[in-house]
Amino acid sequence: MAQLDKTFPTLDCSICILAPKMIECFRHPSIDMLTYSEVKEVKGEAGNFAVRILKKPRYVDATRCTGCGTCMEKCPAKVPSEFDMGMGNRKAIYMPFKQAVPLIATIDTEHCLYFAKGICKVCQKVCPSNAVDFEQKPEETTVNVSSIILATGFDIFDPSVMSEYGYGRFKNVIHSMEFERTISASGPTDGHLVRPSDGKEPKSVVFVQCVGSRSQHGEFPFCSSVCCVYATKEAILIKEHAPETEVYIMYIDMRAVGKGFQEFVDRAKRERGIRYIKAHPGGIAEDPATKSLQMHYEDILTGEMKKLNADLVVLCPALIPKEDNKRIAETMGLELDECGFFKSRDTLTAPVDTNVPGIYICGYCQCPKDIPESVAQASGAAARAAETITCTTKGARA
Amino acid sequence: MSKSEKPRIGVFVCHCGVNIGGVVNVPEVVEYAKTLPNVVYAEGNLYTCSSEGLSKIKEAVKKYDLNKVVVASCTPRTHEPLFRSACEEAGLNKYVFHMANIREHCSWVHSKEPKKATEKAEGTIKMAVAKAALLEPQEEPEIDVQPSALVIGGGVTGMTAALSLANQKFSVHLVEKENALGGKLKDLYQLYPKDTYSSEVLEEYVQAVRSNPNIKVYTSSIVKQNEGFIGNFKVTIDHKGKQETLDIGTIIVATGADVLKPEGLYCYGQSENIITQLELEKLIKEKKLEEPKDVVMIQCVGAREDKEGGRNYCSRICCAVAVKNALQIKELFPDAEVSILYRDMQTYGKDFEEQYGKARENFVQFIRYDSENPPEVFTRPDGKLAVKVHDILVNATLELEPDLIVLSTPLIQYEEAKQLSKILKVPLGADGFFLEAHVKLRPVDFATDGIFVCGTAHSPKTIAESIAQAYAAASRAGIPMALGRVRTEAITAFVDEDLCTGCGTCVKLCPYSAIRKDEHGIARAKDVLCKGCGVCAASCPERAINMRHFSDAQVLAEATAALGGK
Numbered sequence: 001m002a003q004l005d006k007t008f009p010t011l012d013c014s015i016c017i018l019a020p021k022m023i024e025c026f027r028h029p030s031i032d033m034l035t036y037s038e039v040k041e042v043k044g045e046a047g048n049f050a051v052r053i054l055k056k057p058r059y060v061d062a063t064r065c066t067g068c069g070t071c072m073e074k075c076p077a078k079v080p081s082e083f084d085m086g087m088g089n090r091k092a093i094y095m096p097f098k099q100a101v102p103l104i105a106t107i108d109t110e111h112c113l114y115f116a117k118g119i120c121k122v123c124q125k126v127c128p129s130n131a132v133d134f135e136q137k138p139e140e141t142t143v144n145v146s147s148i149i150l151a152t153g154f155d156i157f158d159p160s161v162m163s164e165y166g167y168g169r170f171k172n173v174i175h176s177m178e179f180e181r182t183i184s185a186s187g188p189t190d191g192h193l194v195r196p197s198d199g200k201e202p203k204s205v206v207f208v209q210c211v212g213s214r215s216q217h218g219e220f221p222f223c224s225s226v227c228c229v230y231a232t233k234e235a236i237l238i239k240e241h242a243p244e245t246e247v248y249i250m251y252i253d254m255r256a257v258g259k260g261f262q263e264f265v266d267r268a269k270r271e272r273g274i275r276y277i278k279a280h281p282g283g284i285a286e287d288p289a290t291k292s293l294q295m296h297y298e299d300i301l302t303g304e305m306k307k308l309n310a311d312l313v314v315l316c317p318a319l320i321p322k323e324d325n326k327r328i329a330e331t332m333g334l335e336l337d338e339c340g341f342f343k344s345r346d347t348l349t350a351p352v353d354t355n356v357p358g359i360y361i362c363g364y365c366q367c368p369k370d371i372p373e374s375v376a377q378a379s380g381a382a383a384r385a386a387e388t389i390t391c392t393t394k395g396a397r398a
Numbered sequence: 399m400s401k402s403e404k405p406r407i408g409v410f411v412c413h414c415g416v417n418i419g420g421v422v423n424v425p426e427v428v429e430y431a432k433t434l435p436n437v438v439y440a441e442g443n444l445y446t447c448s449s450e451g452l453s454k455i456k457e458a459v460k461k462y463d464l465n466k467v468v469v470a471s472c473t474p475r476t477h478e479p480l481f482r483s484a485c486e487e488a489g490l491n492k493y494v495f496h497m498a499n500i501r502e503h504c505s506w507v508h509s510k511e512p513k514k515a516t517e518k519a520e521g522t523i524k525m526a527v528a529k530a531a532l533l534e535p536q537e538e539p540e541i542d543v544q545p546s547a548l549v550i551g552g553g554v555t556g557m558t559a560a561l562s563l564a565n566q567k568f569s570v571h572l573v574e575k576e577n578a579l580g581g582k583l584k585d586l587y588q589l590y591p592k593d594t595y596s597s598e599v600l601e602e603y604v605q606a607v608r609s610n611p612n613i614k615v616y617t618s619s620i621v622k623q624n625e626g627f628i629g630n631f632k633v634t635i636d637h638k639g640k641q642e643t644l645d646i647g648t649i650i651v652a653t654g655a656d657v658l659k660p661e662g663l664y665c666y667g668q669s670e671n672i673i674t675q676l677e678l679e680k681l682i683k684e685k686k687l688e689e690p691k692d693v694v695m696i697q698c699v700g701a702r703e704d705k706e707g708g709r710n711y712c713s714r715i716c717c718a719v720a721v722k723n724a725l726q727i728k729e730l731f732p733d734a735e736v737s738i739l740y741r742d743m744q745t746y747g748k749d750f751e752e753q754y755g756k757a758r759e760n761f762v763q764f765i766r767y768d769s770e771n772p773p774e775v776f777t778r779p780d781g782k783l784a785v786k787v788h789d790i791l792v793n794a795t796l797e798l799e800p801d802l803i804v805l806s807t808p809l810i811q812y813e814e815a816k817q818l819s820k821i822l823k824v825p826l827g828a829d830g831f832f833l834e835a836h837v838k839l840r841p842v843d844f845a846t847d848g849i850f851v852c853g854t855a856h857s858p859k860t861i862a863e864s865i866a867q868a869y870a871a872a873s874r875a876g877i878p879m880a881l882g883r884v885r886t887e888a889i890t891a892f893v894d895e896d897l898c899t900g901c902g903t904c905v906k907l908c909p910y911s912a913i914r915k916d917e918h919g920i921a922r923a924k925d926v927l928c929k930g931c932g933v934c935a936a937s938c939p940e941r942a943i944n945m946r947h948f949s950d951a952q953v954l955a956e957a958t959a960a961l962g963g964k
Contacts, residue, residue, distance in 0.1 A: 010837050013417075017839055019447055020476050026449070027483070067450045098415060103449045186415045214751060221755070222748035253742035259831070259857035262712040266704045278790075301768070301790050339748060344862075347749060348589055349599060351862045352869060362866075367748045373863065376841040376852075380869030386876060387565040 002097055003083060003177060005184035005191075007371060008233040009264035015099055015186070022101040032143075035102060040140070042332045046358025047146045047392025057136040059107035060093070064131035067095065067103030071123035071132065079111045081188075085178045087196075088188030093123045093132075098186065105131075146392055147358045147385035150342060151378060152328065154364040157212040157220065157318040164283035165211065165315055171197040172291055173284060175211075175315045176227070176234065183237050193241050195312050197291035202311035204246040205238055206295050207231040208281050213318030214252065220318040222339060225368035227316040228255045232265050234314065235274045247272075248308065250279040250297060258370055277308075284313060319368060332359055341367050352381045358392075360384045405436040405531040408464040409523060410455055412446035412471035414501055419444075421505040423516045427470070430520045434527045438462050446471050452484040459488035466530040470498040470523050491535030493888060493947055498526035521960065528959035532952045536888035539925055543629030543848075543878045544647035545569065550621055550818070553581020555853030555864040556652035557603045562872035564612035568879050571644055572607065573616045573635055575814075579604050581654050582854075585676055587683035589861060590722060591749060596683075620814075624649075624821050625911075627926045628848025629884055648848045648875035649822065651832060652868060653815060655854035658709075658807035660699050664775040671783060672775065672803045675719050682726060689731045694785050694800035695720045696773055697740040701808035704769070711829045713808030714858040717744040720806050721753050724762045737763035737798060739773050739787050765789045765796070775803060809858040823910070824849055831857050842871045847884070850875050889930035889947040891923040897942035904934035904943060 001007075004014035025031055034053060041052040077092035090096075092111040095103055105123075113120035114134060124132040159175055160168035167173045172195050174182070185191035195202050209231060213224045228251060235247045254276065256262040268274045278300035285294045295308040321340030329336050335343040335355045342361045345353035352360045362381040363374040409431040413419030424442045431440040439462040443451040446469055458464060467490065469481050474497045482492035500519040508515035545568050549560045552574030560572045578584070580603075586596040607613055616635055623634040631646040657676045660666040666674075673681070675695075681687040697720060701713050717740065724736040738757075743764070745754040758764065765787055767773055773787035785798045811830035819826050824844040827833040832851045835843040842850050852871035853864040878884045891904075891913070900919035912927035913934060921943070923934070935943040944950060 007838060012838065016472060016476055020480050021839070023447065023449065023452075023480055066453065067448065098445055099448055101449065185417050185420070190416055190420065216755065221751060223746050223751045225746045253744065255742060255744050255746050257712050257714040257744050257746050260711070260827075260829075260837070262702055263710045263829075266710060270704070300766075301793075303791075303793055337748075341748065347591070348594055348862050349865060351866045369747070371838050372841045373866075375838055376870040377866045378870075379842060379873040380866040383562045383566075383869040383873035383876065386873060386880075387562060390566045 001371065002099070003085075003184075004180050005187075006233060006237060008229045009258070009260045011233065011236070019099045019101075022099070026101045033102070034141075036106065039328065039331060042148070046356075046388050049145050049148060049358065050142055051145060051148070052140060052142050055139040055141060057138055058104060059109070059112075059132065059134055059136045060105045061131045061133050061136075062102065062104045064129045065104045065127075066129055066131075067105070068128065069095070069105075070126050070128060071105055074122050074126045076120065076122065077111050077113055079108060084181045084188045087178060087181055107132075107134075147360065147388040148332070149378075149381045149385055150328065150332075150334075150354075150359065150361045150365055151363045151381070152322055152324065152365045154319040154368075155322050157320050159211050159315045159317045162211060165208070165281075165313075166284045166286060166293075167315060170284065170286040170291070170293060170313075171195070172202075172286075172293055172311065173313045173315065175317050176207075176230065179234055179314045183234070183241065191241075193238060195291070200311075201242060202245065204310045205235075205248070205312045205314060206293075206308060206310040207235060207247075207249045207314045207316060208295075209249065209251040209316050211315040211317045212320075215318075220320055220339065222318075222368060223255065224316075224319040225255070225257075226319070226370045228253075229258070229261050229264065229370070231314070231316050232256075232268045232274070236268055236272055239272045239274065246275070248275045248277055248310075250277050250281050250295070252278070252280070252300075258372065319364065322365065325365065332356060334359065337367075341365060352377060352384055358388050403465060405466050406438045406462065406464050407434075407436045407466040407468060407527055407530050408455070408458050408462060409434075409437055409440040409468045409470065409527065410446050410451070410458075411440070411442045411500075411519075411523070412451070412469065413442060413444050414472060414505075415445065418471070418501050418505045418519075421509050421512050421515045422500060422519045423512065426516060427500075427519050427523065431468075431470075431523050431527070434524060436466075436531045437527060439464065447477055447480055452480070455481070455484045456488040459485070459490060465490065465494060466533055467495045468498060468523065468526045468530050469495070470500045470519065470526065472501040473499055493536040494530070494533045496526050496530040496533060498522045525956045525959040528955040529952050532949070532955055533947070536946055538885040538888040540883050540885055541627075541629050541926055543882055543884055544645050545879045545882070546571065546644070546646055547648050547650060547875055547879065548573065548621075548631070548633055548644065548646045549650045549652055551581065551652035551654055551853070551855065552576070552579040552607075552615070552617070553652065553654045553853065554583050554599070554603060554861060555654065555855075555868045556581070556650070557607050558865045558868035559650050559652055559852060559872045559875075560613050561603075561606055561610065562869050563876060563879075564610045566872070566876050566880070568612065568647075568876065570613045571616065571633075571635075571646070572613055573619050573621060575618070575620050577618045579607060579615065579617065582657075582676075583861075585680055585683075587679045588722075588726065590718065591753065621818060621821055624823075627886070628878060630926075631848065647879045648850065650868075650871045650875050651818070651822070651824070651844075651849065651851045651855050652853045652871070653812065653818065653855045655809035655831070655858065656812050658700050658810045660805050660807050663699055664696060664773075664803065664805055665777070666805060669777070669783060669803075671801060672805065674805050674807050675716065675723060676807075678723055678804050682723075682730070687727075687730070690727070690734050690800075690802040692798065692800045693724075693727055693734060693736045693802045693804060694798050695724065695736070695738045695804040695806060696775075696785075697738065697806045698769070699805040699807045702741065702769070709808060709810070709829075711808070711858070712744060714744065715860055716806040716808065718750040718753065718860070720804075721745060721750070721757045721762070723804070724757055725753070725760060728760050728762065735763070737765055737800075739765045739767050739785070741767060741769055766791045809854055811855075815855070822846070822849055824851075829857070831855065842867060842874055847886075848875075848878060886926045887928065887930055889945065890925045890928040891930070891932070891934050891943050891945055893921045893923055894942045894944065895920050897940045898938075899940055899942075901939065903937055903939065907933050907937055909933065 075091035080086040081090040109115040282296040360381040852867040
């Protein structure tokens with residue numbers, strides 16, 4: 001969510017509603033936040049789990065680092081930023097984004113010149129707090145808890161697999177998370193919507209829905225549930241930046257099922273002039289000279305094959321189960337469904353419970369859903385966890 | 399801080415990355431702030447809300463002995479609590495903090511005029527500093543919270559919330575208007591994914607609720623009246639004319655939704671062979687459905703109407719319900735033809751999409767129509783029903799001859815919700831459903847403290863989604879009860895009894911019933927009920943009412959600064 005520019009259907013600035021939540025978590029007296037850490041082993045049962053956690057070395061002393069960023073300024077090793085989807089750079093010593101919580105630098109040993117070649121150490125020299133520690137070792141800690149909640153989210157499908165769209169080959173075919181970073185004021189272009197090929201503002205943009213999702217024969221038969229409405233939001237953002245831009249959304253079914261979503265889509269059509277085309281996209285061709293694109297599609301309304309010229313195409317890829325799910329499931333004895341999402345104990349009556357009592361799930365890791373639903377489900381998982389704590393703790397409240 | 403202590407104000411100007419810094423000349427604004435009266439320190443921050451920025455505030459309070467803090471950044475709606483707690487951590491009362499919004503009110507709306515935006519940011523900070531100089535510490539009274547909850551609605555959502563709270567060892571009062579628990583589940587037959595019988599699920603829930611010693615069930619009962627405030631509601635329940643008042647800590651609204659009767663649409667009511675999905679389920683459940691030859695289901699009947707005053711929203715579940723019932727008919731009567739006339743198939747997510755695929759494999763026909771050109775239902779001269787529809791996928795107009803037409807109608811808010819909304823003083827949205835405090839940050843809270851919403855009372859959703867939301871409401875309602883105490887609003891009205899003439903204007907106008915006259919006829923504001931809206935203070939003809947934290951003097955100082963005065 002930190003990577004998103006705005007969120008639908010209210011167009012709230014994403015980081016602005018997320019940052020206070022992250023800091024509230026960080027500062028809460030009852031929350032012990034372990035970042036850069038992985039669950040390695042879970043033993044025990046509801047009411048009494050022992051969880052072994054690996055704290056990966058940051059090579060920066062968290063108690064000393066103030067997050068001032070001097071090390072990042074001076075570090076000579078540039079690395080494509082994961083947060084900016086590789087469109088901007090970070091350094092080998094870095095904080096993922098400016099409002100990261102906790103704001104502590106981490107050294108990426110793969111790219112750090114000291115770890116690679118034994119030279120440099122500039123960060124250590126410039127750190128005013130003497131926080132850089134190349135000798136830091138991984139640490140293990142075991143916590144005892146009554147219940148566990150999984151909220152591990154999703155991965156983004158790699159659209160280069162679908163070669164007809166030319167993602168990875170054509171510079172001006174991007175995917176929606178790359179779009180979010182482009183249009184975000186904190187992104188690599190400072191919020192200027194420009195084409196990757198020439199830095200010019202696109203005059204026409206096409207969004208393509210269901211890239212990899214709802215595939216009857218492919219790996220991901222499900223609907224990601226959020227793309228129709230986030231594409232609508234992204235289209236509105238383009239219109240806010242440059243009202244003259246032609247914006248098209250190619251879709252199969254317009255799924256705006258959440259509260260206020262259909263109204264949001266209706267307004268996008270009526271007030272913003274965003275054009276929705278019921279279409280089966282065929283493929284994309286690039287003009288090698290201008291790097292402009294031509295979208296080939298079947299117009300569902302007429303059955304005709306048509307072409308549409310676009311300066312920029314934004315693919316909306318399937319949001320898929322995290323690769324790590326298998327490992328976590330094995331560690332905790334959980335079941336995954338046939339797609340790789342964590343399986344509810346009963347999809348109908350126990351949506352946040354798992355097959356293991358005391359372990360609960362919420363958000364996209366259970367199945368596709370939007371932010372309001374994920375947040376509500378998170379509180380739901382918290383209620384189930386609280387029930388476990390109350391039922392398994394002696395001397396609970398009367 | 400004593401009143402005589404001289405204000406020592408610190409000003410922190412946030413760049414908010416480029417949100418503010420890209421337009422407003424922050425270094426210039428910081429220099430300007432240093433020149434303002436009572437300002438002893440000013441600095442700029444990349445993100446004042448970052449942990450680094452907050453540490454800077456705390457350091458400066460100590461180093462410069464600040465007794466007031468101004469942050470010029472974004473909106474207090476999201477960030478004020480954060481900055482206030484930073485002040486508290488630095489040993490200040492949080493009410494000596496004031497915020498100047500130079501993002502929403504300035505850089506975002508004046509992004510094309512950086513020079514003027516900078517001037518405006520300076521003016522905004524000047525106002526904030528003028529007010530800050532007069533700020534005084536305030537106290538937030540703490541009140542006890544009764545460990546008992548009221549759940550309104552005895553459907554699957556309400557029962558889930560009640561059970562979760564009861565399992566957390568709170569006492570729960572569950573109120574149901576009908577004479578039996580179960581809500582809409584009573585009318586349904588098989589539930590998704592179709593191998594679960596509604597009656598079995600229901601029986602399990604009712605059994606669990608009935609046998610739980612922490613839950614008291616009130617059937618044939620409605621909420622008649624509600625007084626009080628979070629932790630201390632006094633709720634009057636009416637059971638067939640007999641009334642009982644309960645002491646309640648928190649309230650959960652789980653009143654569900656009705657299904658639209660499509661009067662006047664698609665000839666509904668003119669033939670017993672034109673029914674709704676809910677009526678179809680009832681027929682299947684009671685084994686009264688005679689074998690149909692040809693079934694036509696029409697989606698979006700009275701929903702997704704993009705017109706003024708129309709029912710604009712998508713009811714979310716109807717496509718999945720149609721798919722489920724179509725498969726059900728195919729299973730019962732393998733020879734029956736089933737066609738679903740739809741605009742967009744809303745089979746979102748994983749399981750519904752799978753069912754949709756299964757329906758296509760089982761030869762359910764999907765015919766797509768356009769909202770501009772909806773299907774027509776009519777009776778032929780020979781008395782047979784017919785449906786004319788333009789199939790946009792094959793671009794042809796078809797005439798179907800069904801012997802059963804099933805209309806998929808949306809979930810709608812109950813008429814009684816209006817009454818409940820008034821009794822609880824919680825709002826309904828434009829779509830008629832109960833309106834939460836914030837779509838993403840507080841999806842099951844009402845703006846009124848201590849009252850929560852879940853299930854289809856909030857918006858159309860599936861049973862599983864309603865259950866997840868019921869747990870969410872139980873979690874949110876459980877927090878103040880588990881803590882046992884909550885802090886309330888400090889920004890409240892207070893009456894100068896020497897000036898009050900007892901005219902009663904404020905009593906009539908107060909939207910929260912927080913002001914009453916005492917035995918001497920003098921108006922008295924009750925702090926825990928007062929939300930600090932200021933209606934009373936603005937309307938008092940004697941100027942006898944003042945607002946804490948928004949005193950006349952403070953507001954005038956701000957206005958004077960805005961108009962160029964000192």
